[in-house]
Amino acid sequence: MVAAAAALMAQGQADRALDVLETEIQRIDQPQLRGYAGEAALRAGQPLRARGHLDIATRLDPDNIDLRINLALALIELGEPSRAVDLLQDHATVNPSRALLLNLGRALQDNHRWADAARVLNQILAADPADTEALTNLGTVWRDAGHDLQAVDCFERALVLNPSLKAARDNLSHVTLAMGDYHRGFTHFEGRQFKDATGLSAQMARWDGRPMRGLTVHVIAEQGFGDMLMFARFGAVLAERGIDAVLHVHPRLVRLLRRSPGFKEVVAYGRAAVGTLARWIPLMSLPHVLGVTLDALPGIVPYLHADRARAERFTHWLGPRAGLRVGIAWAGNPQSEKDDLRGRSIPLEHFGSLLNINGLQLISLQRQNGLDQVDGVIFSGQLRRPEPELDLGADGFLDTAALISVLDLVVTCDTSVAHLAGGLGQPVWVALHHTADWRWMRQRADSPWYPTMRLFRQTVPGDWGGVFATIAQQLARTP
Secondary structure (H helix, E strand, O other), X not given: OHHHHHHHHHOOOHHHHHHHHHHHHHHOOOXXXXXXXXXXXXXXXXXXXXXXXXXXXXXXXXXXXXXXXXXXXXXXXXXXXXXXXXXXXXXXXXXXXXXXXXXXXXXXXXXXXXXXXXXXXXXXXXXXXXXXXXHXXXXXXXXXXXXXXXXXXXXXXXXXXXXXXXXHHHHHHHHHHHOOOXXXXXXXXXXXXXXXXXXXXXXXXXXXXXXXXXXXEEEEOOOOHHHHHHHOOHHHHHHHOOOEEEEEEOHHHHHHHOOOOOOOEXXXXXXXXXXXXXXXXXXXXXXXXXXXXXXXXXOOOOOOOOOHHHHXXXXXXXXXXXXXXXXXXXXXXXXXXXXXOOOOOOOHHHHHXXXXXXXXXXXXXXXXXXXXXXXXXXXXXXXXXXXXXXXXXXXXXXXXHHXXXXXXXXXXXXXXXXXXXXHHOOOEXXXXXXXXXXXXXXXOOEEOOEEEEEEEEOOOOOOHHHHHHHHHHHHXXXX
């Protein structure tokens, strides 16, 4: 059974390997089998099942370092870094293997113990200064601690040793963008992973930014909805430079972005004729080829526009005004949160403090993820939720845009609603976790991308209560 499971894992079928191992565990329960099952669960992206197996395995074989490391990985994925530190800390002095130190460093980092994490990673680098993984991890520790220059130094050193190291290049691009160095940041950003949902990249040459007579540029949207909404502004810049451009975008955004100026045409992925002289480019590469800088960030706001008939419908739904009307969104895509935006979502309960302001109404802008929290908050009866739910049809964000356009303010976590409200030119306050994404830069209370936006940042990691106390104070002063 173990051999069959190993073969399945070698073929990239960790979920099937896990099923095989769990079937065998029902017949004979051994720490070795539990360990294999835990490893398979980790590879299958199921940390909860991994923790279940590895908890048992480490109790049965407490001196097995590999089991402890894998259990620590599962705990980190499940948001329990303190327990992961406890599992590994004692063994770091007895058996300071590279694998153990790497994972202990990550657990300490997630526990906001940045000086300790740096010390552990420097143990690895003392033994091998060319360890690019440890260097890159150390860079992320310095980034989280707010020491951007030290982070940049680590990423650059890693890239000297291994110029193709994607993790170091991605992190270097994000840190330099957060610092406002858009030339260097967007240059390194070109090394990101790009998935062509159209197939056009195989049919034509990539555009390098030079204008050509008769040229049509096919711009291919990428990554999440927030990215697509944020970078759609550059259609107007292309038009100003006399460049005909077709935007290929997720089908749910077509109708909304057709209301945005600049692009000659907005179509669902791949639904446009190529033409005789055509080039392609990823949407998020436009700032690089257009030479965008922080000091001269182009694009007129608003560049997104709500449907008037829908807006009138929501005005009628809201009814007579009693006070401030505040739309809220508290959760982003959980997959993005798992990958690179960990900590950005906000427990809904924190928004309840805003209701202490006389007459204020809270209106939900949340779609899909996070709605399960509504029934669990004491103010659920005071949270107005549109019926039917927003954007249930084939088109995305048309309802949300219309509702935002008739509200006084949007208060949101770092998610697509922030970019939608900002692109509409509506007042929007964004609550940011301690290590915010590059697009919100560092320390600023405003955004150069959206003139109607204010930013409220955690000063203590994980402290949403402090953020919302500040937001409530500012709202109480709002006329």
